[in-house]
Amino acid sequence: MPPALRGMDEPITPMPPAPALDPRKVTLGERLFGDLRLSRDNSRSCLSCHDISANGASTRRHDVDLNGAELPLNTLTVFNATHNFRFSWEGKYRNVDADVTSSLVNPRIMGSDLDTIAHKLNHDPAMRAGFFAAYGRGPDGDNIVDAIVNFEKTLVTPGSRFDRWLEGDGAALSSEELEGYHQFKSLGCVSCHQGVNVGGNLFQRHGIFHPLAAPDPAILRVPSLRNVATTPPYFHDGSAPTLDDAVRRMGQAQLNATLTDHQVKAIVAFLQSLTGQYRGSLVGGEP
Structure with a gap:
């Protein structure tokens, strides 16, 4: 098969560029x-x-609410989020509009309401002009x-080395990264982490064979692995501090497999190749 057609035969597909949207709405959304x-x-x-100047999330295990108390779940990155089929760890929201609205009105996150926000912004002549x-x-x-929502749709990160390999650049990945991808597929990781977002398109129970992290919620929307090397700590409770630790624990809990150091190193190398670019720079400054 010609290299340019490689992506047609793989369970992961390249991240497309941001869609063409009204730049006035995008600019306004970024300001908001x-x-x-x-x-x-x-x-x-x-x-x-x-x-978004770093990993699209934060480095905290748990971000805090308006009163300074820890939120129950680790913050998911906003990068590439609009390619997920549901939103939030539990997949409560079916579209980006509902997800954005929920954050604005959630009493622990933004704690406001749309009428109050509109009232505030209406008193700003520059903001009114933008609207x-x-x-x-x-x-x-x-x-x-x-x-x-328009702004969030532009928060995509194409151009990872793995994407370049999918698109036909045979030199984009090292032999170790290619071995890691082979392990990722052969062990079964790809059964949940595939598609354009390397996840984000189905629900799964965690702790199938062994406990993985906090027991609740028991069923989660599978997270995307795009830019995963930039988003520690890992899991819904933020309990895995490193990618190495996360891979080992996932192998044990989800696949009933005790991965060797060699396998873990190769899989981590592959996962690092999933770091894409935003506005001409690698997400999180990762190599």
């Missing part, structure tokens, strides 16, 4: 993503937990959410 007025007490923005340019009207609940 970093706007503290979206929170009840003007203390935090979406960027507070989803740092009129993009939507022909001032800020309201619908267009606030829509602008953020």
Whole structure:
């Protein structure tokens, strides 16, 4: 098979570029993503937990709520999130609009409501002008959410070395990384982590053979492994501090396999090749 057709025969497909969207809505959505007025007490923005200058999430095991108490689940990265089939660890939300809205109104996360946010923004002449340019009207609940959704759709990270290999560049991966990909497939990791997001498209029970992490929630939406080398700590409870530890524990808990050091090293090398690019730079500054 010609190298250019390699991706057609693999269970993982390359990450496409960001879709063509109205730049006025995208620009407005980016402004909103970093706007503290979206929170009840003007203390935090979406960027507070989803740092797009780094890994699209945070480095905490658990981010904290408006009162400083730890949130129950580790923060998922916002990069490539719009390619998931459901949203949140438990897959509670069926579309990006619902996911964005839930974060804005959740009393522990942003703790606000759409009418209050619109009222705040309507008092800002520059923000009003931005909304009129993009939507022909001032800020309201619908267009606030829509602008953020438009921005989130651009938070994709194509251009990983693995993507380049899928697209026909035979020199993009080392022999160790290729062996790691072979192990990833032959051991069965790919049965849950496949598709464009290397996951994110089905639900699965964790701890099938052995305990993996905190027992609840028992069934989770399988997370994407895109940029996974940049997003420690791992698992829904953030209990795996390193990728090495996460791979070993996943092998034991999900596959009933005690992986050798050689297997773990190769799989980790493959996973590191999944780091893509955002705005011309590698996510998280990873090699």
